[in-house]
Amino acid sequence: MSVSARNVVKQFGAFTALDNVSLDAADGEFLALLGPSGSGKTTLLRVLAGLEFPDSGSIAIAGEDMAGTGARDRRVGFVFQHYALFRHMTVADNIGFGLSVRPRASRPAAAAIAARVTELLDLVQLSHLGDRYPSQLSGGQRQRVALARALAVEPRILLLDEPFGALDAKVRKDLRRWLRDVHDRMGLTSVFVTHDQEEALDLADRVVVMNRGAIEQIDTPENVWNRPATAFVCDFLGGANRIDCTAREGGIDIGGVVLPNTAPPIADGPATGFIRPHEFRIGSADGPGLAVTLRRLQRTGAAAALETALPDGSIVEASIGDLPPGLLPGAALVLVPTTVRAYPADQSGSRSG
Numbered sequence: 264m265s266v267s268a269r270n271v272v273k274q275f276g277a278f279t280a281l282d283n284v285s286l287d288a289a290d291g292e293f294l295a296l297l298g299p300s301g302s303g304k305t306t307l308l309r310v311l312a313g314l315e316f317p318d319s320g321s322i323a324i325a326g327e328d329m330a331g332t333g334a335r336d337r338r339v340g341f342v343f344q345h346y347a348l349f350r351h352m353t354v355a356d357n358i359g360f361g362l363s364v365r366p367r368a369s370r371p372a373a374a375a376i377a378a379r380v381t382e383l384l385d386l387v388q389l390s391h392l393g394d395r396y397p398s399q400l401s402g403g404q405r406q407r408v409a410l411a412r413a414l415a416v417e418p419r420i421l422l423l424d425e426p427f428g429a430l431d432a433k434v435r436k437d438l439r440r441w442l443r444d445v446h447d448r449m450g451l452t453s454v455f456v457t458h459d460q461e462e463a464l465d466l467a468d469r470v471v472v473m474n475r476g477a478i479e480q481i482d483t484p485e486n487v488w489n490r491p492a493t494a495f496v497c498d499f500l501g502g503a504n505r506i507d508c509t510a511r512e513g514g515i516d517i518g519g520v521v522l523p524n525t526a527p528p529i530a531d532g533p534a535t536g537f538i539r540p541h542e543f544r545i546g547s548a549d550g551p552g553l554a555v556t557l558r559r560l561q562r563t564g565a566a567a568a569l570e571t572a573l574p575d576g577s578i579v580e581a582s583i584g585d586l587p588p589g590l591l592p593g594a595a596l597v598l599v600p601t602t603v604r605a606y607p608a609d610q611s612g613s614r615s616g
């Protein structure tokens with residue numbers, strides 16, 4: 264089922280949490296809402312679910328306007344960061360809960376509920392744990408139960424709010440692959456909130472980058488990464504260094520190195536360049552580039568991680584594959600950028616969150 268938001272505005276008192284937000288998730292699509300804390304991701308998810316109503320604008324599911332339809336009747340499954348499982352119920356009873364509390368007319372027979380629970384336990388790979396209580400499960404297992412419970416009522420849309428936020432990195436990674444697999448196999452339409460860019464880029468068909476209640480870009484993971492539409496997106500993704508530079512005759516001059524701009528073209532003048540750590544090489548001592556002082560060096564990964572400082576003290580992080588041996592903190596280096604995305608200096612905002 265498709266889901267869409269059209270010009271949605273949501274205010275809490277004088278504060279605008281959603282500022283004219285529009286998006287479409289196509290039937291079967293997996294969207295990730297990505298943005299810093301407070302950017303409006305959860306509010307948008309709650310508006311889609313019918314847990315909040317917009318002040319203006321509209322929500323449609325499968326093309327049908329949802330203005331008069333509350334959360335119960337939207338047939339959306341919701342999974343939160345903190346698994347809201349019932350502690351006094353077994354895993355199986357938790358999963359069957361949504362079906363067993365349906366009005367008598369639409370409630371399946373006990374045997375049908377049990378069969379559905381068995382099917383879902385199997386789907387979330389917890390068949391052997393149906394009789395346990397939530398306190399006897401690991402965090403990852405609990406989130407799988409929460410997902411099974413959300414799926415029990417056969418939702419048309421699955422909404423997930425940082426469902427793996429409280430889990431450690433390895434479990435998180437396994438679970439997100441597994442979630443994507445469940446999404447594909449069941450033909451769901453899913454909207455997933457995260458502030459973790461790696462998670463969003465890894466999981467989603469398209470990523471919705473949010474900032475201060477508005478959408479900065481909706482695009483494929485490849486495009487938000489390689490073709491960020493705004494300075495904010497560029498800054499938020501990829502841990503880029505922000506470096507003052509100058510736009511001149513179609514090129515970008517950074518410390519005497521002139522490169523083509525890989526962001527949309529800008530007018531000549533002062534600019535802010537974004538350069539990711541791996542987009543540097545080491546230049547010759549008296550050649551063009553950024554003259555920096557090495558502050559810290561870590562050689563444990565595939566590439567060496569360098570923390571360096573410009574003469575004004577601002578930090579530049581670089582990741583260099585073939586770093587010469589024998590470098591020590593305090594050494595003078597020249598970093599030569601190999602790629603730059605530059606935006607007009609006055610539009611480059613600051614990193615929030």
Ligand SMILES: Nc1ncnc2c1ncn2[C@@H]1O[C@H](COP(=O)(O)OP(=O)(O)OP(=O)(O)O)[C@@H](O)[C@H]1O
Pocket residue numbers: 275278280298299300301302303304305306307458
């Ligand atoms: N019920 C509410 N009353 C007042 N302000 C609210 C309410 N709910 C959210 N807000 C405010 O709206 C803004 C957006 O909140 P929201 O939870 O949507 O952000 P988020 O992007 O999901 O952040 P996080 O990643 O921290 O969960 C925040 O500034 C928050 O304080």
